[in-house]
Amino acid sequence: MTISTFVFKNALRNKRRAVLSVSSVAVSLFLLVTLQVALRELTLPPPSAGAELRVAVRNKISLTNPLPARQRGIIERISGVQAVSPFTWFGGRYKNEEGMSFAQFAMDPVELRPLFGEARMSREGYEKFAADRDACVLGKITAEKYHLKVGDAMRLDSTIYPGSLTFHIAGIYSGTPDDRNMFFRQDYLDESIGTPGYVGMWWLKVKTADDMAPVIKAVNAAFQNTSAEVRAESERNFQLGFISMLGNVKKLIASISTVVVFTLVLVSASTMSMAVRERFRELAVLKALGFRRRELFAFILAESFGLAAAGGLLGIGGAYAIFTFGDVGKMTQGIFVSFEVTPRIMGLAALVAAVLGIVSALAPALSVARMSVVNGLKTLD
Amino acid sequence: MALPLTYNFRNVLVRWRSTLATIVGIALVVAVFVLVQSLAVGLEKSAANTGDPRNLMLVRKGSTAESTSLVSLEQLRILHYWPQIARDAAGQPVISADLICLISQPRIDGHGEANVSVRGVSPLGVALRPQVKLVSGRWFTPGRREVTVSHKLASRFAGFAVGDTFRTAGKAVTVVGKFDGGNSAFDSEVWMDADEARALFDRDEYSSFLVRTTSPEAGQALISRIEADRRLTLLAEPEVKYYGDQTATALPIRMLGNFLATAMSIGAVFAAMNTMYASVGARTREIGTLRVLGFRRRTILAGFVVEGALLAAIGGALGCRLALPMHGVSTGTMSFNSFSETVFQFRITPWLAAKGMIFAVVVGVIGSLLPAIRAARLPVITALKSV
Numbered sequence: 001m002t003i004s005t006f007v008f009k010n011a012l013r014n015k016r017r018a019v020l021s022v023s024s025v026a027v028s029l030f031l032l033v034t035l036q037v038a039l040r041e042l043t044l045p046p047p048s049a050g051a052e053l054r055v056a057v058r059n060k061i062s063l064t065n066p067l068p069a070r071q072r073g074i075i076e077r078i079s080g081v082q083a084v085s086p087f088t089w090f091g092g093r094y095k096n097e098e099g100m101s102f103a104q105f106a107m108d109p110v111e112l113r114p115l116f117g118e119a120r121m122s123r124e125g126y127e128k129f130a131a132d133r134d135a136c137v138l139g140k141i142t143a144e145k146y147h148l149k150v151g152d153a154m155r156l157d158s159t160i161y162p163g164s165l166t167f168h169i170a171g172i173y174s175g176t177p178d179d180r181n182m183f184f185r186q187d188y189l190d191e192s193i194g195t196p197g198y199v200g201m202w203w204l205k206v207k208t209a210d211d212m213a214p215v216i217k218a219v220n221a222a223f224q225n226t227s228a229e230v231r232a233e234s235e236r237n238f239q240l241g242f243i244s245m246l247g248n249v250k251k252l253i254a255s256i257s258t259v260v261v262f263t264l265v266l267v268s269a270s271t272m273s274m275a276v277r278e279r280f281r282e283l284a285v286l287k288a289l290g291f292r293r294r295e296l297f298a299f300i301l302a303e304s305f306g307l308a309a310a311g312g313l314l315g316i317g318g319a320y321a322i323f324t325f326g327d328v329g330k331m332t333q334g335i336f337v338s339f340e341v342t343p344r345i346m347g348l349a350a351l352v353a354a355v356l357g358i359v360s361a362l363a364p365a366l367s368v369a370r371m372s373v374v375n376g377l378k379t380l381d
Numbered sequence: 382m383a384l385p386l387t388y389n390f391r392n393v394l395v396r397w398r399s400t401l402a403t404i405v406g407i408a409l410v411v412a413v414f415v416l417v418q419s420l421a422v423g424l425e426k427s428a429a430n431t432g433d434p435r436n437l438m439l440v441r442k443g444s445t446a447e448s449t450s451l452v453s454l455e456q457l458r459i460l461h462y463w464p465q466i467a468r469d470a471a472g473q474p475v476i477s478a479d480l481i482c483l484i485s486q487p488r489i490d491g492h493g494e495a496n497v498s499v500r501g502v503s504p505l506g507v508a509l510r511p512q513v514k515l516v517s518g519r520w521f522t523p524g525r526r527e528v529t530v531s532h533k534l535a536s537r538f539a540g541f542a543v544g545d546t547f548r549t550a551g552k553a554v555t556v557v558g559k560f561d562g563g564n565s566a567f568d569s570e571v572w573m574d575a576d577e578a579r580a581l582f583d584r585d586e587y588s589s590f591l592v593r594t595t596s597p598e599a600g601q602a603l604i605s606r607i608e609a610d611r612r613l614t615l616l617a618e619p620e621v622k623y624y625g626d627q628t629a630t631a632l633p634i635r636m637l638g639n640f641l642a643t644a645m646s647i648g649a650v651f652a653a654m655n656t657m658y659a660s661v662g663a664r665t666r667e668i669g670t671l672r673v674l675g676f677r678r679r680t681i682l683a684g685f686v687v688e689g690a691l692l693a694a695i696g697g698a699l700g701c702r703l704a705l706p707m708h709g710v711s712t713g714t715m716s717f718n719s720f721s722e723t724v725f726q727f728r729i730t731p732w733l734a735a736k737g738m739i740f741a742v743v744v745g746v747i748g749s750l751l752p753a754i755r756a757a758r759l760p761v762i763t764a765l766k767s768v
Contacts, residue, residue, distance in 0.1 A: 017655060024651035031644045061550050061582065062485040062496050064448060064720060091449065099629065159445040162614065227583060229551055231485075244493025247714040247722060252420070256413055256641065263409045263645075267652040270402030274659045332636070 007302045014275065018307060021271045025311025025356065026318065028264040029349050032257055033319040036345045039253045041336055042246060045239045046177040049118035052209055056087075056238035057202035057219055060229040066198035068228050078218045080211030081204055085111035086186045088200035092156030092165070094146070102142045104156065106186040106200070112137070115205050118175055125150070125171020129183075133191070135170035136184035141329065141337070143172045161193050178337050202230075261352055268308065269360040276300055276364035283368050284376025297365040305357035312353030316346050388671070389688035392660070403656040404696040407741055410645040411700025415729060415737040416707055417638035423712075423728040424631040431565035432620035435467075436509060437600055439590040439607070440623075442616045446718050448481040448498065451586045456613055465599035465606070466592050469505065475593035477506030480575050482582045483721045484549045487539045496721040497538060499528070499549075499571045501578025501587075509591050513567050518543040518558025523574040526552060526581065530571045532559040533711050533724045541571075550581050566624050569716070569723045591620060627718040646744050653748025657689050661756045668756050669764025682757035689749020690742050697741025701734045 012018050057075070059065035075084050088106040093099075107115075109130045121137060129135045138148060148154060150169050157164040167184050186199060206215045212234060219232035233241070243250075276283070283296055320341045328339035368376075432438075439460075444450035457478050460466065466474045480501035485494045504523055507513065521527040530541045535556075540547035545556045554573075562568035575587065594600040600619070607617040661668070671681060708729040716723035
């Protein structure tokens with residue numbers, strides 16, 4: 001019998017315990033991965049292509065305050081600006097649903113492609129959107145969810161504007177980080193509410209990455225000391241601003257992860273020492289046979305490490321499989337869309353598993369190292 | 382029956398080393414469960430705690446939040462003459478026309494900004510909400526660009542100390558006092574004069590009307606009258622009901638809590654099973670002895686299940702104890718209803734603690750059931766022979 005088969009046989013000698021230990025490690029690591037992915041999704045939204053050229057402009061008071069439509073001409077004249085579109089939150093509810101399951105924004109139809117070029121949609125879709133006043137374009141996820149196709153009508157009740165609007169789907173797009181949103185025409189909205197002369201935000205595209213900082217500065221300066229001061233920022237910073245609004249959620253999830261890891265270490269360490277205590281006598285025999293402390297420690301470490309590794313593989317692999325091939329949007333009722341298990345998170349979980357394997361071996365190994373052969377042989381338990 | 386119970390109970394104490402890890406493990410699981418659920422409870426409580434039963438809240442039909450509702454001065458003038466609305470000593474109808482505006486304010490710790498609800502209230506607005514009490518400084522003076530802030534918000538945002546000024550809409554606003562909202566939704570608000578707010582934020586309209594009715598019957602009559610009057614396009618609801626329904630933010634927290642509880646309890650069941658199997662294994666001879674003494678299989682089964690439940694109950698109690706210091710601690714997140722910072726407290730209610738205990742005991746029972754069955758099924762002779 002080689003040393004490795006010896007370790008292997010020992011680990012599986014009490015099959016029930018091995019299975020239970022591996023499962024509890026697996027469940028905990030699954031949980032850890034899930035929490036870390038959730039934390040990452042909440043704090044670092046997936047970057048979208050073209051974001052480095054986009055600028056979001058909102059009212060300086062807050063996002064919910066509108067901006068006067070007359071600002072557009074001033075923004076368009078700023079050098080470095082390639083495209084400008086209004087971007088107005090409609091807050092519509094579809095089919096009398098309790099909550100809002102997708103966001104809708106009013107835009108300038110001609111500027112959709114220059115601004116969000118990464119979205120894939122047919123040419124007819126763009127043409128139709130530019131031609132028909134009541135046209136809208138819809139993200140693939142939402143279209144599939146409600147079984148909607150090009151040409152269908154959809155009615156939305158706004159929670160912000162009085163009444164409701166009916167749209168006709170001109171195209172269905174995909175390829176953005178969140179293919180759920182719906183875009184429709186600002187002029188259609190204006191018409192229905194009597195053209196009050198306000199938009200929600202401005203969304204701009206700059207010509208080159210070098211234009212970004214000067215354009216942001218120029219836009220901010222252009223409306224200083226006017227009735228509607230603005231805050232222009234890069235799309236990325238705008239997204240990060242949203243995250244800051246989530247407040248203490250980040251701290252909450254981080255602390256839960258810590259508790260999970262701690263519980264995991266505790267429980268596995270206890271299981272491991274149980275396994276070792278059970279065969280104190282055998283270890284004493286090994287010692288008597290001339291095995292050194294170092295070798296005994298290696299046996300215990302190898303076993304504990306092996307169990308932790310198996311648990312880690314199962315937990316991390318399981319999380320990867322579920323979140324990559326499962327429909328997270330459905331599972332979380334639309335709170336999370338992509339839920340990507342990154343190599344970094346898997347690495348972190350694997351590291352926790354490895355540390356766990358080592359730490360759990362320490363205490364039993366120490367007591368084995370300390371025991372005298374005579375005492376060990378005497379042990380009954 | 383008495384003997385195996387004492388036997389099992391003393392076992393928990395005697396084999397403390399192997400059981401301690403399980404107890405602490407279960408305690409941590411229960412603590413996490415109770416803490417996350419206490420957040421959801423806190424949010425719901427703060428919503429349920431808001432409003433005065435004598436008040437009606439009027440918002441635009443179809444709006445889901447006060448901040449997106451628009452009501453007009455004309456509507457206010459119509460309401461003025463309705464007999465269902467109570468009148469104050471001066472004979473004026475008790476109505477507060479409020480404006481809600483969200484402002485983006487820097488957090489006190491320097492980590493970014495968040496939206497804060499500013500409520501412009503009419504002169505009667507403060508008296509209409511008796512749960513809101515001034516704690517320091519003074520109330521804002523109508524006609525001045527002054528605000529009185531919730532002291533709970535003041536501890537979260539920069540520029541909200543009494544005497545501070547902050548800039549919004551291009552103007553300087555002075556903080557003159559702090560109030561306490563009595564753990565209600567008003568704890569997440571900054572209050573100022575309604576007409577000053579309309580001027581500051583350049584709004585023609587208000588967001589909502591809060592009215593005091595002369596009697597509950599008059600309230601009902603007012604609700605039906607508004608429903609019947611198509612020209613008003615208003616929705617009237619008891620203030621308490623309006624706020625009580627604003628609990629959408631609690632849903633994702635509940636989901637997180639349930640997910641964590643499920644996943645962690647599976648882990649905890651495995652851990653408990655491990656401990657109990659080991660404990661049954663180590664006591665094989667003793668179990669055999671008990672059988673020889675005449676104790677029946679089901680007595681032994683029950684004894685081990687009780688031992689597991691007891692172990693878990695100790696863990697559960699410890700977990701609740703661990704979570705308890707967080708009770709009443711303020712925290713905040715963005716409300717999905719108002720789209721602004723909402724401040725609320727961890728609320729560990731007796732019922733929640735009981736749920737935590739039940740949860741722990743269920744974990745203990747499930748975790749010890751299989752080991753207990755194994756113990757009960759041990760053949761007497763083999764059990765006695767085992768070392």
